[in-house]
Amino acid sequence: MxxxxxxxxxxxxxxxxxxxxxxxxxxxxxxxxxxxxxxxxxxxxxxxxxxxxxxxxxxxxxxxxxxxxxxxxxxxxxxxxxxxxxxxxxxxxxxxxxxxxxxxxxxxxxxxxxxxxxxxxxEQAPEIIQWNGAQVDYSRSEVSLNGEKMALTKNELFILRVLLSQADKIVSRDELMRKLWDDERFVNDNTLTVNVNRLRQRLEEIGLEEVILTKKGLGYMAVTL
CATH class of the missing domain: 3.40.50.2300 (Response regulator)
Known part of the structure; x- marks a missing residue:
């Protein structure tokens, strides 16, 4: 490397x-x-x-x-x-x-x-899933809806992937932080908040509104509309 x-x-x-x-x-x-x-x-x-x-x-x-x-x-x-x-x-x-x-x-x-x-x-094979009418392309790190495409950073894509793996279920902040950084002792709590908020904003820009919900005191949830 x-x-x-x-x-x-x-x-x-x-x-x-x-x-x-x-x-x-x-x-x-x-x-x-x-x-x-x-x-x-x-x-x-x-x-x-x-x-x-x-x-x-x-x-x-x-x-x-x-x-x-x-x-x-x-x-x-x-x-x-x-x-x-x-x-x-x-x-x-x-x-x-x-x-x-x-x-x-x-x-x-x-x-x-x-x-x-x-x-x-x-290194994984190309992977595309459908979610609320949008295509989430993990291999390209992008989400597309009605011809609009939004590129995601590695953190944003990883967070979205974790949330979609448990769609319509609450994923705790602790679980997200552990998965993101392997060990939560190395996490700045603000980093997760900023990344989730930015992911939500990016999805809204292509028309995916209110699909990442914050459950106060519990965590986050990717919803299927």
Missing amino acids: KIMLIEDDPSIFELIRERFSQWDIDVVGPEDFQQVMDTFEKEQPELVLIDIQLPAYDGFHWCREIRFVSKVPIIFLSSRDHPMDMVMAMQMGADDFVQKPFHMEVLIAKVQALLRRTYTYQ
């Missing part, structure tokens, strides 16, 4: 590169922070780690640029702790947000879980 680390602090970059090499994960980074996309296209990493505060353009800019061309998993690393930073990261298509300073074991666990989840599903 290869990940791309967009981080301008050399000490942090080398620490992450060294620790991840122990897990047979190569870490590459841009030499020129104005040409990040050139490195991304050349290296074709399986996952991207991005700091927010960078020379020239910030991490949000590069997340947006990567999302234009790829669905590769993206994790933000940042010392900024304002809730809006996490919201912006998720809205732009990031899969997780890790605040600095972080425990290296937690970061490694998150990266490994996201890599497993992403590429295990990609």
Whole structure:
């Protein structure tokens, strides 16, 4: 596996590169922070780690640029702790947000879980199901209805898949978090809320309204209309 680390602090970059090499994960980074996309296209990493505060353009800019061309998993690393930073990261298509300073074991666990989840599903045969008149294509990470298509991030697709596997039944937040991250100790509760809300908004954009319900104090439910 290869990940791309967009981080301008050399000490942090080398620490992450060294620790991840122990897990047979190569870490590459841009030499020129104005040409990040050139490195991304050349290296074709399986996952991207991005700091927010960078020379020239910030991490949000590069997340947006990567999302234009790829669905590769993206994790933000940042010392900024304002809730809006996490919201912006998720809205732009990031899969997780890790605040600095972080425990290296937690970061490694998150990266490994996201890599497993992403590429295990990609290796499966194409799979399309019908739901409320829409087509959910797991292989393409998209939902289509009446000619309208909506691409989903890996987290959004995973959440939808879990909910649809138990359609019309309540799936608890704890169960979703365990399935998402393998171990709920590595979960930020806000991350799940942001991802479910964003999934609901995306489905509404193509006409699937009120199909993901929040059951207060219990969890979420994908309903069959």
